[in-house]
Amino acid sequence: MSRPAYLDEVYEILALVPEGRVTTYGHIAQAIGSKKSARIVGWAMNRVHTLDASLPAHRVVNRNGVLTGKHHFGDPDRMQKLLEKEGIRVKNDQVMNFQKILWIPLEELNI
DNA sequence: AATGTGACATACC
DNA sequence: TGGTATGCCACAT
Numbered sequence: 093m094s095r096p097a098y099l100d101e102v103y104e105i106l107a108l109v110p111e112g113r114v115t116t117y118g119h120i121a122q123a124i125g126s127k128k129s130a131r132i133v134g135w136a137m138n139r140v141h142t143l144d145a146s147l148p149a150h151r152v153v154n155r156n157g158v159l160t161g162k163h164h165f166g167d168p169d170r171m172q173k174l175l176e177k178e179g180i181r182v183k184n185d186q187v188m189n190f191q192k193i194l195w196i197p198l199e200e201l202n203i
Numbered sequence: 204a205a206t207g208t209g210a211c212a213t214a215c216c
Numbered sequence: 217t218g219g220t221a222t223g224c225c226a227c228a229t
Contacts, residue, residue, distance in 0.1 A: 117211050128224045130211035161210030
């Protein structure tokens with residue numbers, strides 16, 4: 093029944109990521125209070141499709157701006173296409189201007 | 204219950 | 217530069 097609190101937090105943060113921006117597993121983890129729990133965020137992403145497929149999981153990359161999870165979108169190119177559709181340029185599975193479009197929950201939400 | 208795995212991150216060598 | 221080890225938390229077997 094009730095999903096773990098951190099799971100809801102992850103989805104809450106994820107839903108707030110603006111179009112054309114990206115964030116990282118680590119920043120989300122930090123936003124929910126566990127900086128070292130980035131793996132949980134990744135785990136949440138793996139299950140997000142079964143809970144709420146409308147969440148922009150493609151806007152989450154690792155700390156290098158690399159699309160590490162692209163193989164979990166059905167087709168390897170789907171994640172990149174979704175990002176480019178929002179104006180995010182991706183080259184070699186890496187987000188260009190990563191630092192510029194990086195969306196940091198703790199800063200943007202002014203928590 | 205114990206072990207292995209994972210869409211991560213950090214530290215160390 | 218790149219591999220190895222550890223921390224973290226949940227899940228699968």
